[in-house]
Amino acid sequence: MPKGFTYNIIEVEKFATREVYGKVLVSLSETNKNIVVLTADLMRSNKTGDFARAYPKRFFNFGIAEQNMMAAAAGLAVSGKIPFVTTFAVFASLRCCEQVRTDIAYPKLNVRIISTHSGLSMGNGGTTHHSTEDIAIMRSMANMTVIVPADANECAKALIESIEYPGPVYMRLGRGAEPIVYKTDYDFKIGRAVTVMDGKDVTIIACGITVMAAIKAARRLTQEGINTRIIDMHTIKPLDTGIVIKAAKETGIIITAEEHNIIGGLGGAVAETLADAGLGIKFKRLGLPDIYSVIGAPDDLYERYGIDQNGIYNAVKSLI
Amino acid sequence: MREVSEDIITRLENKAIDIRKKIIDLTVIAGGGHIGGALSMTDIVVALYYHAMKYDPKQRYWPDRDRFVLSKGHGAIGICPILADVGFYPEEQMSNFNGLDSPFGMHPDMNKIPGIEMSTGSLGHGLSIALGIALAGKMEGAKWRVFCMTGDGELDEGMIWEAAMAAHHFKLSNLVAIVDRNGLSLDGPTEEVMALEPLEDKWKAFGWNCMTIDGHSMKELVVVLDSISPANSDKPTCIIAKTVKGKGVPFMENVTDWHYGGLDDAKAEEIKNGFEKIRKGGR
Numbered sequence: 001m002p003k004g005f006t007y008n009i010i011e012v013e014k015f016a017t018r019e020v021y022g023k024v025l026v027s028l029s030e031t032n033k034n035i036v037v038l039t040a041d042l043m044r045s046n047k048t049g050d051f052a053r054a055y056p057k058r059f060f061n062f063g064i065a066e067q068n069m070m071a072a073a074a075g076l077a078v079s080g081k082i083p084f085v086t087t088f089a090v091f092a093s094l095r096c097c098e099q100v101r102t103d104i105a106y107p108k109l110n111v112r113i114i115s116t117h118s119g120l121s122m123g124n125g126g127t128t129h130h131s132t133e134d135i136a137i138m139r140s141m142a143n144m145t146v147i148v149p150a151d152a153n154e155c156a157k158a159l160i161e162s163i164e165y166p167g168p169v170y171m172r173l174g175r176g177a178e179p180i181v182y183k184t185d186y187d188f189k190i191g192r193a194v195t196v197m198d199g200k201d202v203t204i205i206a207c208g209i210t211v212m213a214a215i216k217a218a219r220r221l222t223q224e225g226i227n228t229r230i231i232d233m234h235t236i237k238p239l240d241t242g243i244v245i246k247a248a249k250e251t252g253i254i255i256t257a258e259e260h261n262i263i264g265g266l267g268g269a270v271a272e273t274l275a276d277a278g279l280g281i282k283f284k285r286l287g288l289p290d291i292y293s294v295i296g297a298p299d300d301l302y303e304r305y306g307i308d309q310n311g312i313y314n315a316v317k318s319l320i
Numbered sequence: 321m322r323e324v325s326e327d328i329i330t331r332l333e334n335k336a337i338d339i340r341k342k343i344i345d346l347t348v349i350a351g352g353g354h355i356g357g358a359l360s361m362t363d364i365v366v367a368l369y370y371h372a373m374k375y376d377p378k379q380r381y382w383p384d385r386d387r388f389v390l391s392k393g394h395g396a397i398g399i400c401p402i403l404a405d406v407g408f409y410p411e412e413q414m415s416n417f418n419g420l421d422s423p424f425g426m427h428p429d430m431n432k433i434p435g436i437e438m439s440t441g442s443l444g445h446g447l448s449i450a451l452g453i454a455l456a457g458k459m460e461g462a463k464w465r466v467f468c469m470t471g472d473g474e475l476d477e478g479m480i481w482e483a484a485m486a487a488h489h490f491k492l493s494n495l496v497a498i499v500d501r502n503g504l505s506l507d508g509p510t511e512e513v514m515a516l517e518p519l520e521d522k523w524k525a526f527g528w529n530c531m532t533i534d535g536h537s538m539k540e541l542v543v544v545l546d547s548i549s550p551a552n553s554d555k556p557t558c559i560i561a562k563t564v565k566g567k568g569v570p571f572m573e574n575v576t577d578w579h580y581g582g583l584d585d586a587k588a589e590e591i592k593n594g595f596e597k598i599r600k601g602g603r
Contacts, residue, residue, distance in 0.1 A: 036459075057459060060490070068448045068482035075389075075452020078430070078438055081459075083452075098442060099479075103449060107430055107439045 017173040018116045020152040022047035024159045025084060026054050032163060033058075038073055038085045040066045046086035046116050066091045070099035070113075077109035082163065088122075089115035089172055093134035104168045105141040112162050113138075113170045118148075119208065119259030120293055120301040121175035127292040131172075136264025138170040139237045145169045145190060146237040148258075148266075150211035151181040154234055157188035165190055172208065175298070179212040181232070193240040199229035202316050203247035203254045207233045207266050210257035210286075213302070216309035221316055228316070236266055241273045248274055253282040255315050257307050262287040282319045286311060324542050328371070330600050332538045336366040337599050340568055341592045342401035342411075344583065350397065350417040352582035354426070356572060358398030360502040360535070360563040361469060367541035368467055368498075369402050377407035380434050386464050387437050387453050391446020392471035392500060393427040400424055400433065408435035444477025446470060447497055451483050454495040454556075465494045465550060473505025476514045481526065484558075488527030493550040497528075497558045500535065502565040508576050523558040535561025568595055 029035040029051065036058045037051045043061060052059040062069035066087055073083040085092070092100070092115040104111045115134065122129035138146045147162075147169060149155035155173060162169050169190075186194065196211060197218055204214040211232045218228035229251055231243055248254055254274070256267040267285030274283060286307050293301060302308040306315065340362050347353045369375075373386040390399055397417075404411040416422040423432035427441030438449050450468035457464055474480065487495050499519070507513050516522075523530035529548075533540040541561070548557050565579070566572025569591050572581075583591070 060455065062482075062486055063489075065479075065482035065486065067479045068451070068486055071445050071448030071479070072452030072455065072483075072486070074438070075449040075454070076456050077452075078449070079453050079456030081456050099445065099448075102439075102442045103445055 016175070017149055017152050017155040017178055018047045018175070020155050021114060021159065021173060022050045024156045026050045028160065028163060029055055029058070032082065034080060034082045036060065036076055036081045036083050038062060038069050038083055040064055040069050040087045040091070042087055045088070046114070048086055066096045067099050070096040071103045073111045074099070074103035074107070074109055077104070077111045078107070082110055082112065084112045084114055086114045086116065088129065089118035089131035089134045090129055092170070093131060093137045097137060100138070101141050105143045108143045108167045110166070111168050113168065114173065115170065116173045117175045118172045119174065120305070121259070121298050123298045123301065124295050126295045130293045132259070132261045132288050132293060133264070134172060135236055135258070135260050135266065136268065139264065139269065143167050144237065145235070146172070147190065147235050148172045148207040149234055150208060150232045151178055153180065153182040154188060158190065158234065161188065161190050174209060178209055181211050181215065191235045191238045191240060193234065193243045194232040195229065195243070196232050197228060197230040199227040200251055201227040201253070202320055203229040203231060203251045204257060204312060204316070205231045205233050205244065205247070205254060205266065205270055206257045207236060208259055209302070210259065210307050210312070213307060213309045214257060214312050217312040217316065220309075220313055226316065226320060233266055236269055239269045239273060244270055244273045245277050245279065248277070248279045248281045253319050255284045255286060255312065255319065257286040257312050259302070259307060260287050261290055263290055284315050284319060286315055324539055324546070329538045329542065332366055332370055332542070334599055334601075335370050336363050336538070337595045339366055339401055339405070340595050342405070343398055344588045344591050346397050346401060346414060346417055347583050348585060348588045349415065352580060353397040354394040354580050355397070356504070356565040356575070356578040356580070357392060357471060357500065357502065358395055359567045359569065359572070360565045361392070361395055361398055361500040362567065363536050363538055364498055364500065364541060364561050364563075365399060365402060365469065367538060367545055369406055371542055372545040373467065374464070377435065380408070384462070384464055387450070387466045389438050389446045389450040389453070389466065389468045390428060390440050391450070391468050392443065392474060393440030393446070395469070396424070396426060396428040399428065403433065403435040409433075443471065443474035444479045447480050447483040450495060450497070451487050451490070451492060454487070454492040455490060457494050458490070458492060465496060468495070468497045470497060470499050471505070472499055472501045472503065472510050472516060473513070475499065475516055475519070484523065484526040484528065487556040491554040492556045493553045495556040496548060497556065499558065499560045500563055501560050502563045504565045504574070504576050504579065506579050520560055523560070527555060528558045529553060529555045530558040530560065532560040532562060535563035536567060570594070
């Protein structure tokens, strides 16, 4: 645990993952002089201002030029630095997709891409600012690790572990006020999913904000006698395939829920695992059904696309 | 202009002949290559590797080395024989150039070829990568420099100009871009495909020191490379080196079709004999 940072500071019910990101980064950088932070005129949005003030010589604002920023991060990494590159998820995955793939993933460089405002969290920003393809894009790049923390605590743990983790990491954060899932300490390891609730009738595999939605749905389901297992699949790649196969065999029903197109993301990864294992179980992917999102407040969008607690609850009821 | 010893120039000119011959040999071995652009940049990279740059083939990651990024990654066939010649690896390792599982192909891979600082190939990326390396050097207060060789056609890429803007903004006087201005890209003359001129004015407008030289005059190359001192400026430097695509091979010079091509043994011998005719003072 880096000096000066403990989970005890997070006492509020909701705490934005990106706020934690900024604080943990400052804390980690006290001891690790190789950490540098890059932004593309989104310092305020990405919450990297604390770092910029603490370490101005290790902070680089590239202006609104993500492609240059991402390739420069490769140059910094090849020179021994640990760049944390920050921008909105839609730009990190699409605007500089080739720079990520060719300059960072292919040479396997230690760049940490921290994307904020992912999924539908930009709400009324609309499709130009929603990122519903980024998990699929990043997951298809060899050498890339893809992490979607469920809350601020998990974000902090993933950031801390990422420092020593070999190769590039894509971390997908939200915009703000994500509910806290983990109120007490727990074991976190990149690539090993967390069983948040155990159950034998049905499994919900979630990531990011859908973890809390699944917990809320499960509380209702439990009252109705449906014993629900919830897996927080914080690492989409490398996927914890063992926990998926175990859940399929033990519960016979799996529902995935993600703030993403149902193609290529968490649902896709789980589906591939089930198919590879020859497990023909009841299965449903929740997310955007291969459409572009509409405008609206994030909570309204989660309801529209069935990834809030009601959507998950209804999906379970339809399959059980 | 500082005087440069004629011996130094002659040695480099003769080295360029050696390297061009190796490029021809590799083109035969590889079954074809980007020979036009490899021959246009030869004198520049010879001036860098045999005169201007500090490095140690025995310590690939020597911290004080100058860094070289080949933004025009398709020029690998022009760089790989130099890295072998200076001692990064034996020349025989290139005997399967372009073959299955060969470390050597059309574009250089830093994880497979000693001496390659960065994997390149997708045009327009190299200057941004070099900029990141230069930022790291500047953070450490290092004396080493970063040389980035770009093609001219790849200056069409918007990312190049993002990097140009940023290098000036970050005051990266340790960054030197060298444009292999051979005037031709794959589809034809750059001024017909996408006009670049007035190119020097563009770099200057972006805040760079910029000068245009004859990229086949070893004397001009040496003088300009010797004159760049990061300590004397807070600007990055761009050298526009006017070159001839296919330089040294009469039937290739300034011919668009020789962007990429193959050679048989007889043709290769003929070309290599032609190179020897300009050698000074014997081998």
